[in-house]
Amino acid sequence: MEGWAGIDVGSRTTKAVLLLEDGSWFSHVVLTGADPQGAAEKCFKVVLDKAGLDQNVVLEVVATGYGRRRVPFAHRQYTEITCHAKGAAFFFRDIQTVIDMGGQDAKVISVDGAGVVVDFVMNDKCAAGTGRFLEVMAQVLELSLEEMAEEALRAKEAASISSMCTVFAESEVISLIAEGVPRDKICWGLHLAIAKRVAAMVRRLPQGKNVAFTGGVAKNRAMRKALEQILGVKLLVPEDPQVVGALGAALLARDGTRCK
Amino acid sequence: MAIKGIFLTLLRRPIFWKLIRPLLRLYVSKERNKPFTIWVDFLAETMESLWRRSKPIIWINSFFPVEMIYSLGGQPFLPELFPAVVAYFDWTRGPLLRGSEKTSTDLCSFYRCALGLLEYGVIPKPDLIVTSSQICDGTKAFYDALSYVLGVPHVFIDVPHADGEKAKVYLRKQLLEFLETYQERFGGSFNPLPLFNAQRAGNLMWEIAELRKAVPTPFPGTEGMSYVAGMAFWANGTKKHLKFLKALKEKIKAKVDRSQGYLPKERFRVLWLHHIRPYYPNPIFEYLHSRGVAIAYEEVNYPWWPRGRFENWMEYVIEKMISNPWHGPIQRRAKLVEELIEGYKVHGVIHFCHWGCRQSTGGAGIIGEFVKKKGIPYLLLPGDGVDPDNYSPGQTLTRLEAFVEVMESKWKGGQV
Numbered sequence: 001m002e003g004w005a006g007i008d009v010g011s012r013t014t015k016a017v018l019l020l021e022d023g024s025w026f027s028h029v030v031l032t033g034a035d036p037q038g039a040a041e042k043c044f045k046v047v048l049d050k051a052g053l054d055q056n057v058v059l060e061v062v063a064t065g066y067g068r069r070r071v072p073f074a075h076r077q078y079t080e081i082t083c084h085a086k087g088a089a090f091f092f093r094d095i096q097t098v099i100d101m102g103g104q105d106a107k108v109i110s111v112d113g114a115g116v117v118v119d120f121v122m123n124d125k126c127a128a129g130t131g132r133f134l135e136v137m138a139q140v141l142e143l144s145l146e147e148m149a150e151e152a153l154r155a156k157e158a159a160s161i162s163s164m165c166t167v168f169a170e171s172e173v174i175s176l177i178a179e180g181v182p183r184d185k186i187c188w189g190l191h192l193a194i195a196k197r198v199a200a201m202v203r204r205l206p207q208g209k210n211v212a213f214t215g216g217v218a219k220n221r222a223m224r225k226a227l228e229q230i231l232g233v234k235l236l237v238p239e240d241p242q243v244v245g246a247l248g249a250a251l252l253a254r255d256g257t258r259c260k
Numbered sequence: 261m262a263i264k265g266i267f268l269t270l271l272r273r274p275i276f277w278k279l280i281r282p283l284l285r286l287y288v289s290k291e292r293n294k295p296f297t298i299w300v301d302f303l304a305e306t307m308e309s310l311w312r313r314s315k316p317i318i319w320i321n322s323f324f325p326v327e328m329i330y331s332l333g334g335q336p337f338l339p340e341l342f343p344a345v346v347a348y349f350d351w352t353r354g355p356l357l358r359g360s361e362k363t364s365t366d367l368c369s370f371y372r373c374a375l376g377l378l379e380y381g382v383i384p385k386p387d388l389i390v391t392s393s394q395i396c397d398g399t400k401a402f403y404d405a406l407s408y409v410l411g412v413p414h415v416f417i418d419v420p421h422a423d424g425e426k427a428k429v430y431l432r433k434q435l436l437e438f439l440e441t442y443q444e445r446f447g448g449s450f451n452p453l454p455l456f457n458a459q460r461a462g463n464l465m466w467e468i469a470e471l472r473k474a475v476p477t478p479f480p481g482t483e484g485m486s487y488v489a490g491m492a493f494w495a496n497g498t499k500k501h502l503k504f505l506k507a508l509k510e511k512i513k514a515k516v517d518r519s520q521g522y523l524p525k526e527r528f529r530v531l532w533l534h535h536i537r538p539y540y541p542n543p544i545f546e547y548l549h550s551r552g553v554a555i556a557y558e559e560v561n562y563p564w565w566p567r568g569r570f571e572n573w574m575e576y577v578i579e580k581m582i583s584n585p586w587h588g589p590i591q592r593r594a595k596l597v598e599e600l601i602e603g604y605k606v607h608g609v610i611h612f613c614h615w616g617c618r619q620s621t622g623g624a625g626i627i628g629e630f631v632k633k634k635g636i637p638y639l640l641l642p643g644d645g646v647d648p649d650n651y652s653p654g655q656t657l658t659r660l661e662a663f664v665e666v667m668e669s670k671w672k673g674g675q676v
Contacts, residue, residue, distance in 0.1 A: 053379070055668050066658070078661075079661045079662040079665060080658070081662040081665070082662060082665045105655065105658075116669045117637075117662065117665060117666050118666070119632065119637070119666070119670065120662055120666075121640075122655065122659060124642055204625070210649050
């Protein structure tokens with residue numbers, strides 16, 4: 001059995017997908033840490049082990065993510081924008097928009113029916129609307145990311161969070177805690193504030209009804225709810241949204257080999 | 261510290277510039293780029309003149325017609341342009357920090373850098389400041405403040421958005437008042453020759469713009485945005501600018517005649533919008549060039565004013581100021597962008613948006629929509645022209661790479 005691999009070296013996590021010729025696929029996620037190359041190698045090895053296959057069966061490897069150039073065994077590199085579009089289109093037909101929220105940035109991608117990127121926007125230089133922003137806020141609230149999402153989902157109303165600068169928002173959250181504002185209200189307010197920011201990016205591109213949500217942050221149910229509320233659409237979320245970029249990379253590896 | 265002090269002192273000595281000028285000329289002539297050699301020589305000559313202080317030093321903003329200052333016998337200095345030269349040597353960090361001590365860090369980094377350079381004493385204080393409302397929004401407030409701090413008058417020319425007769429009368433009145441102010445303060449006679457030279461330069465710029473429409477791209481837009489634009493803003497009206505343009509035209513014509521592009525293999529041609537680019541060392545253009553993306557043309561070098569010869573120099577100046585496509589209704593700029601897309605047969609448009617510069621970011625959404633409706637991939641690229649600390653290499657490269665991927669999909673791998 002032969003296959004193709006996609007390695008997505010993100011700022012927080014590294015993901016690997018091994019796509020086999022029968023259409024089945026295996027994935028694995030590790031923390032990137034300070035050694036993106038080591039993380040990519042480790043992740044690749046684990047995913048091969050999961051499939052019970054040897055590296056020799058892999059016809060081509062495509063790397064993506066911010067550390068895409070740190071994968072020495074990759075044959076080609078693509079940006080995570082192209083890979084998320086490709087990966088999302090694998091799961092859902094006729095998507096027009098992909099929202100990818102990762103550890104260090106957020107992207108909104110406009111795609112055609114085949115998952116080819118038509119246009120895209122990225123968040124600007126600050127961390128607002130990214131996984132890192134949520135992590136910092138969870139730390140301030142002394143919660144895990146999962147607990148923060150659960151608190152947010154329980155809330156009946158939202159606290160007003162006006163600042164999207166991570167540092168200013170941190171001070172704002174500390175002030176709200178000091179004022180005795182319930183934690184669930186703060187959590188929901190944070191999710192809504194980010195969703196508003198990302199929704200503004202979505203509206204900069206042509207509006208589509210079929211919107212996919214990918215990236216590590218898409219695992220957060222509260223973020224999905226907040227985005228759906230602001231955008232007024234039901235988001236299409238794959239079973240494991242975190243590995244969509246790596247899957248897209250593996251699909252591009254497969255397409256590349258078939259073209260040769 | 262002592263070496264830095266000596267170096268800064270040297271930069272203020274006209275004799276330093278006089279002595280270094282032939283050496284610089286010799287050094288850069290090795291690159292066999294005659295226009296660039298003329299630019300370097302112009303800079304050294306100008307620095308010598310500025311520090312000799314034999315002529316009144318007039319600070320102007322980029323779109324004030326510099327040829328008027330030459331006609332009046334003044335020595336112009338462009339605080340908006342000089343930081344780009346400093347950034348080329350990667351020396352802006354210090355001046356930017358120093359400038360930030362005096363003003364808000366929200367102010368455009370070009371102005372902050374100029375302020376810092378003034379504090380370091382490496383640029384001369386002005387005898388008069390004259391600016392126009394074209395095209396940066398921060399211009400008036402910045403130079404008003406500087407005028408107060410330095411105790412130097414600031415003449416501000418408010419260029420109307422409309423282009424009818426009333427607008428021309430309004431502008432003419434202000435320009436005449438400026439001439440009066442200048443001559444009352446510094447005396448001297450008015451020599452119209454630089455204004456006629458500028459008209460000749462304009463015609464040459466048109467010819468160059470036409471030559472650059474050739475495929476493959478004969479001249480890099482990256483150079484267009486540096487010394488070519490530098491000469492147009494600072495040297496227009498001088499004989500040196502005419503010499504520069506003739507050399508540039510010859511250089512480009514030779515390439516066009518041989519059907520030779522500036523890249524070994526051109527896959528895509530793109531149009532660069534905005535008047536600036538990041539000037540500090542960065543991998544943006546190296547990356548684009550490595551992917552076969554040529555900067556076919558840059559908005560900044562478009563000679564927008566009417567061709568031909570104006571017998572009345574004042575009418576020429578008025579026409580030039582009033583027809584500026586980056587001033588007034590956004591439709592003017594959209595029309596220009598359309599003309600450039602079609603004229604230079606581009607596959608994509610990169611719209612650089614300088615942090616702190618509201619001039620370009622203000623219309624970016626509208627221009628972006630306009631470009632996309634024409635079916636041309638468009639990238640809004642935020643960044644900073646002179647502040648290397650306000651630049652994220654990873655994020656910038658991801659945007660550029662994705663943009664190239666979009667062009668590859670759109671144009672099926674690339675075409676020439």
